[in-house]
Amino acid sequence: MTPLLRGTLRSQNIALAPHAPERDPTAIKLLHVVGARPNFPKLAPVYRAGVVRGIAQVIVHTGQHYDDSLSAAFFRDLGIPAPSVNLAVGSASHAVQTAHVMERIERVLLSERPDWVVVYGDVNSTLAASIVAS
Secondary structure (H helix, E strand, O other), X not given: OOHHHHHHHHHOOOOOOOOOOOOXXXXXXXXXXXXOHHHHHHHXXXXXXXXXXXXXXXXXXXXXXXXXXXXXHHHHHHOOOOOOEEOOOOOOOHHHHXXXXXXXXXXXXXXXXXXXXXXXXXXXXXXXXXXXXX
16 A cells, blocks of 8 residues: 555544555556546546556446447547456446446456456446445
């Protein structure tokens, strides 16, 4: 954990393990989950900060917004790489879309085994990925 993060957690009264050993940031794997247009700009600065620190990162796109103007154009314009994984959930009712994300993200999390998962936004994809990641 970085000193900044450790201090932030302590200031929020979140208990940390005493004398937890510092980890090499390059040994950490961070998995990002995005699914809708408003979330892509949120991903960009976090991804760039991880690159600067040499953190291994995986971008998972749930496919909730899937056409070029709602998805791929943002990755190009923000200078972030195309997602490593696209769950291709597409459009459906809230229940169906959430269920598809949950089913598909579980396989990714089990195979990638990330240390941290960052889920962006407040959409169906966010709910589904957060539940499975927890």
